[in-house]
Amino acid sequence: SPQVTNNSSNKSSPQSQPLVSATNNWVGYSSHHVAVGKNLFSGEGLKVKDLFFQSGSEEMTAFLAGKIDVGWFSSGNVVQMAAKDPSIKIIYLVDYSNGSDGIIGRGIKSPQDAKGKTIARENILFEKILLQAYLQKAGLTEKDVVIKDLSAPDAGAAFAAKKVDIAVTYEPYLSQSAKIGGGEVIFSTKDTNLIADVVIARDSLIKSRKTDLQAYFRAVDKAVDLLNAGDEEALKIAGTKLGITAKEVKEQLQGVKLFDLDSNKSVAFNKDDPKSLIGNLKATVKGAKEFNIISQPMEVESLYDDSIVKSM
């Protein structure tokens, strides 16, 4: 299996090397922006190089290319990357989508009604899994409906223009399109662990820069607390990064359940908790295999490394 040498992790004096940390425009990653913006990382004596992507696929490419030390991804993306590079490990649970992602429909009373309907969704693992979870309730699969491959924004537009009956999308498209398109949210990630976002790093980095990572997550933890407390300045920092107002960040975050260090310790990697990340990963790996996105079945245990979180 291919091993990508990670330049920044193999260098001798790890302390002098900034940690290259990458996120994308998902609102759940606001804690990263707050940690950067409020100098929480440097407060921990850590140099962090902040990379920001507008699309998950570019971020995945950069990570696999060894240009990133610590990456914030959806668990679906991680499963795909780990299939290519098994040294990639999940070390922290950022959030669960908690209503921020969902499915809107027009005249859909129950999952049974979806049969034969036209559904717009993006061909991305977490959206496929979300739709699968909904259809499964009525024993349906994607084969029983007409799928239109559209990015979440375009799916929203298509629903608003009544070109499709059902659309899988996220906020703010979710509520806006439902309103204009004369429909309602028929399924969402509220109170589920269907869509999880995590932080990953490679084995080598986890070993060589353990202290740095600990400092890193201490800073993130502070940021999460600020956000959860609705700190005005923190929201504003996140908003600036995402191109929205502090108020909008706050609204958006209502559809996201952010995890701090404690809940990471207690929930995230706890096999016994039905809402743990393990459950999410199992579903994701299963979906990925079903959808032929990965060729080999994967051990969920090989996907994460809770040593950093546990050591703190």
Add this chain to the structure above:
Amino acid sequence: MANSSLKIPQPSPRKYLYLPPSVFWSIRQEFPKWLSLLLVGIALIVPLLLWTAISSLNLVPPIFLPTPAAVMNAGIKMFAEDNLTLDVIVSSTRVLAGFIVAGIIGVPMGLAMGTFYSLDSLFAPIVGTVRYMPVTGFVPLIVIWLGLEEPSKILIIMLGVVLYNAIMVADAVKFIPNEMINVAYTLGATRRDVVFKVIIPGAFPSILDTLRVNISGAWNFLVIAELVASQNGLGFKIIQAQRFLQTDKVLFCIALIGVIGLVIDYGLKWISQRLTPWADQIHH
């Protein structure tokens, strides 16, 4: 050869065909400056009016097509709060850098292809295949080799344009008459001289046209380029605003790119005219 059977009972006052004078439809004749300005004005105002009409009549949901006024407001706010000026500067620099590199590589390549059949044979297969390939497909390789900084963004823009430069310049060189090359030979020119003293000056107006056509291509690739770990730029702003359904911002950025384009187009046309005083002035 004498088998024809012409009977021409020429009706005495034969009907002759005249060219009726026309201002609007004049071909390469004088054209009043005021009419030109009027038409340009119409061309700019009519789409704006259409847009206003469509958006005010709610033919399209306003979140997907806000009114021009809303877009204008969003723009003013972006300039005031989001430091849009920086985005404009950053994006323009990227486009310019990519475009200059594409010119430095593409134009000589095109000249070489148009001039030498050997180099045409050598480059045509590459130009003929790579030109068709979507640049997005190469983004991973670019990231690996050039990393996430400016060079990869510039390379993406460059790749999108360079082969178009080459093929269009090569096509332009074809139209230089053989006689011009022959004259140079009889005056003692080497092939090198022919390239520098005949082919380059002869193709110069077309090279300028080519660059004017293709600089818009460079702007088209900006969005793709700024997908790669950007912190700013107009393309970045467009994608960012799209993510949160800020259509007014998206449209403002697009319109801004359009205005930049218009300035570039008219500017390059003006420069073209200055640089080639010898060319037939066709208009005015």
Add this chain to the structure above:
Amino acid sequence: MANSSLKIPQPSPRKYLYLPPSVFWSIRQEFPKWLSLLLVGIALIVPLLLWTAISSLNLVPPIFLPTPAAVMNAGIKMFAEDNLTLDVIVSSTRVLAGFIVAGIIGVPMGLAMGTFYSLDSLFAPIVGTVRYMPVTGFVPLIVIWLGLEEPSKILIIMLGVVLYNAIMVADAVKFIPNEMINVAYTLGATRRDVVFKVIIPGAFPSILDTLRVNISGAWNFLVIAELVASQNGLGFKIIQAQRFLQTDKVLFCIALIGVIGLVIDYGLKWISQRLTPWADQIHH
């Protein structure tokens, strides 16, 4: 005027400059067919060898650059299992449809702009702004108006190319000498006749060149077009494979597009030569 002070002590056997004969560097002279084929061969094989070398030496991780053999295998599998033939047909149809519409609109528009200053004033602002704008920004509007079926895909491809057609044809029309138009006038041609009998035939070789240049643009926009609710097509396959990090499939599809492009390029060149027997044959 007589102020010159020429002293030309002409060294008796003056050094004259000759053009040394050259096969490889010949300009518009005969060029051996075999050498041309050899060079085309080299141009195709060298990049393949480079690719093989880079990928076999593991200079780039295989997830990003699989070996040609691996890509070939992926391709064979795609043809066998994924019905790639259908994708090729579907994508070609889309490109062709978009391209034909872009030709039907863009070429007359370019002719009109190049011919009439009035229509140039009218269209130039639109061509000069819209050409610069990223098509991606219009996708939501296209979805709302045209829906999710073929028309919106064709429209995206069309939008990507049509203005380039227009501006390039307009530039070509400029190069038709005034005298050709004047001759027609003295023979009783109306402006309409001039357009159809002088300007169109005169610009015809350039129109063909323009179409050949821009059909690759249509293929470039295929990926964007097939982001919109596609179930098949090469662009769709590329996006899908890219999302799921199947670089071998991505590269195979890209290479396939390149091969299609090469065939189109040489085909159009050949057709060009057939259709314009009167043009100077420059090569061979």
Add this chain to the structure above:
Amino acid sequence: MEETNSIIMQVQDGIHRSYSDLSSPDFIYKLEVKDICKSYSTRGQEKITVLQEINLQILPREFVCLVGTSGCGKSTLLNIMAGLISPSSGEVFVDGKPVTGKPGSDRGMVFQGYTLYPWLTVAQNVAFGLQFQKMPKPQQRDRVCYFLDVVGLGKFAHNYPKQLSGGMKQRVAIARALANEPALLLMDEPFGALDAQTKEQMQEFLLNLWEKTQITIVMITHDVEEAIYLSQRVYLMGTHPGKIQLEIPIQLPEYRDLDIKLSSEFVDIKRQIIHGLRTERTTINF
């Protein structure tokens, strides 16, 4: 051949008006050029006046030649007559109607640079004007055939212009203008690229055509003998700026043959014109 000749024969008997007809009050000139001035403004430099107050009248069925030193403005004047260049001031009338800046098929033109359409064969070039008259195809074909024979290019009907020699291109341009049967034929050095033999034949044909049809001809030529042999009046143009220097009526019989070039009247006129040209400011100094 007999039949094709009909094209020339079937015309009214030319009523050769003499120059004195001008006295008639309602007389209408075929072509009248009134107070034409033309100047070009060049970038940075001052205006260059090329033509200054040109006045001339041409009678119906007249054959007039324009001679003058190179660069004196002959081509410019002819283009203004044809309506292709707009004068800076002044007007052009054909049959009393103003046609300034209005080209038309009444005034055929042979250009100094020939200007054939490279994408058309020789035959198609000659037929170019006929299609605008909506002439039926077979008739077009016959006429093209006839005029190509006239200029000796029957065999080259299906060649493209790039396959022709300079003189052959010029002859195609002549055939094209003739085939369109203009009322007024404007020719800019039409026989300049022809060898003596061909030129003589073309001259004879042109004279023949002129005698048998009602056509009015204005021709620029550098060949003084040609001018005298063909025309009824010669305008001598002066230079810097271009103006009409001299008007020489050619008092030779209507029907001329080549021998006339040896007659003493002919030689006298020739001397007169050459003298006129010589007194023009000499532009060449070495």
Add this chain to the structure above:
Amino acid sequence: MEETNSIIMQVQDGIHRSYSDLSSPDFIYKLEVKDICKSYSTRGQEKITVLQEINLQILPREFVCLVGTSGCGKSTLLNIMAGLISPSSGEVFVDGKPVTGKPGSDRGMVFQGYTLYPWLTVAQNVAFGLQFQKMPKPQQRDRVCYFLDVVGLGKFAHNYPKQLSGGMKQRVAIARALANEPALLLMDEPFGALDAQTKEQMQEFLLNLWEKTQITIVMITHDVEEAIYLSQRVYLMGTHPGKIQLEIPIQLPEYRDLDIKLSSEFVDIKRQIIHGLRTERTTINF
């Protein structure tokens, strides 16, 4: 003016070799054309033979004219001599060295279509060849000035070609070829677009230049008088396919003036050539 004249004066005394020198075994012709054939293959049609077994020798310091009907292949032959067109078979030698298909600055050429560079001013066009000799700028300027004066275009030095008349363009092309001082000057109807006056002046100048320098000149012309007046030998070309029909040595004194055109020898030669041209198959029938 005295100083500029030095360009012409500073040459060896011309040793005018007579035609009989040819007997010398190691004699080297200035230009030799050996068994030249040229044919074009046209699409679909058969091959057209344009030149068939052309053989001719030109002595150093000779002035030779080529005459022939339009389309007989004169320009093609001249282009082959210049090395610009490759013959189908045969060879061209300059000073005994083969130069087939090898153009060079030893053979200057004035093209039938002038072909000026539109992006260069008149002066830059004339200077075009000088830059290749790496001539210093001031010297270039002087030479350009001189030759522009010669062709009477001193005032137009900074105009672009599009601002010139046909005859003026032709003169620029002549000046350009002359300024480059070739050993052998090939001219394709160089005075065709010039008025009688200018043409005479150019002829005189050319004769002057030729007498005072070692230049060898081959010139295509349609003006038989010009051919006789200028040259020492006239080649008459026949047509279909092009071949050398007749070679007429001009037995006139070396130093000629315009009056010579009236001498009986001159008229005799003229008659001979015109007769030669007439016996050529007539291509024009009407």
